[in-house]
Amino acid sequence: MPGKYALFLGCVAPYRYPGIEKATREVFKTMGVELVELQGAGCCPAPGVIRSFDQNTWLALAARNLALAEKQGVDIMTICNGCFGSLFEANHVLQHDPEKLKEVNQILAKVGMKYNGKIKVRHFAEVLYLDIGTETIKKFVKNPLDYKVAVHYGCHFIKPSRIKHLDDPERPRLLDELVEVTGAKSVNYKDKIMCCGAGGGVRSRSSGTALKMTEEKLKNVKKVGAQMIIDVCPFCHLQYDRSQRDLPGFDIPVVHLSQLYGMAFGLPREQLGLEAHEVKFKL
Amino acid sequence: MAKIVEPNPAFTREIIAGGPNKAGGGDTLMLCYQCGTCTASCPSGRLTAFRTRQLVRRGQLGLKDEVLPTEELWLCTTCYQCVERCPRNVEITDLIFIMRNIAAKEGFMSDQHKKIGENMMAIGSTVPFPDTMKKVRADMGLPAEPPTTVSDQKAMADFRKVMEACGFDSLMKGGKK
Ligand code: SF4
Ligand code: SF4
DSSP states (O other), X not given: OOOOEEEEOOSHHHHHOHHHHHHHHHHHHHTTOOEEEOTTBOOOOOTTHHHHHOHHHHHHHHHHHXXXXXXXXXXXXXXXXXXXXXXXXXXXXXHHOHHHHHHHHHHHGGGTOOOOSOOOEEEHHHIIIIIIOHHHHHTTOSSOOOOEEEEOOOSTTTOSHHHHOSSOSSSOOHHHHHHHTTTOEEOOOTTTTSOOXXXXXXXXXXXXXXXXXXXXXXXXXXXXXXXXXXXSOHHHHHHHXXXXXXXXXXXXXXXXXXXXXXXXXXXXGGGTTGGGSSSOOOO | OOOOOOOOHHHHHHHHTTGGGTOTTGGGGGGOOOOOHHHHHOTTTTTXXXXXXXXXXXXXXXXXXXXXXXXXXXXXXXXXXXXXXXXXXXXXXXXXXXXXXXXXXXXXXXXXXXXXHHHHHHHSSSSOXXXXXXXXXXXXXXXXXXXXXXXXXXXXXXXXXXHHHTTHHHHHHTOOO
């Protein structure tokens, strides 16, 4: 069994969809994997607005979060593609560019902190796949599921693949395998690897454009008769769930992988927060 | 009469140098040979007037006024699909971040995005944390307040100090629109 990880909560999970946070905590506890708290963590920061406005601020705030985990001597585990994208890429810059690391540490010194580039940034789905493994996960499935689901990878999980090296960016399998461990069937659909539409600050600045992209994806998911969307990112999750308020004709529940595992592991439904979603989970 | 556009070589150089933050990826600007694979891969360009290849070309030619004030610059979702497929390994998304950083520096920031910046300065989060959410969390068996900047005053003060040291607060005050 793997060691422990510092759970990075981000913003959207704890403040909008706490069921994702709860399900993650319970699922990892069930498997006997220790998650330690990252006391005082802030926003990752958001790759959309903050990185678009000022990359030095983006880098320094990310370094502050990384330093909090480094101080405890544990790698960071995120439950969100956006957090993974920001923290992974910022860490990549800091581990490869000594000049940038020095500049960032001059800023962190003002709050009595320092980052040495010693930790890794992990995404919970690849921790499940690489460190725990599907064979082990299978042993915890008490309540096999027989749903037909549409997997949404999102953008900042496996891309940019040249620095992440997690899976084939055009035909990824990792999430499909993780989903199918529960007994659910992952169905193929048109433009499966396409973006949900929300990223890069598009949801906040041009919500109509974001909504059109989301509608495309939802249409494709509906066409193949999937019963739900499985995501690994609270922001994609929010985009799919809330957009269905504004898009007539869709009633597709949106479920984070941790919540799906919660169901398969037989955890009490009320701990998974599915009732708090816009699109009610009736299955 | 065709409009004559004035190239601005200084803008091209500024992108190559990584913009105001000397960020990475700018040095791949001139590798682009205009094949259009990026445009063909872009989920946003499918539905809007945003053309990725055109944006890169405008950067190469230094057409600053056709980049900085445009809505299109902000329609990229940073999905990296173009980056995965570009045959010349152009760091397209990095180029877009750099051009956005230059735009922000020159005051082109939307009110919606500034609002998110303000949330960051106030509570260290992009989204607000309403009191009603505390009850939802507690009912679920989670601590009502997560152990983040919303419940840790020292951490929040540090977070804000880092933003100020980077000049984020003054950047936000320099808005044109
Ligand atoms: S895919 Fe690459 S080389 Fe082709 S037009 Fe786009 S940036 Fe240029
Ligand atoms: S990263 Fe931006 S420009 Fe490239 S394909 Fe995605 S949305 Fe289009």
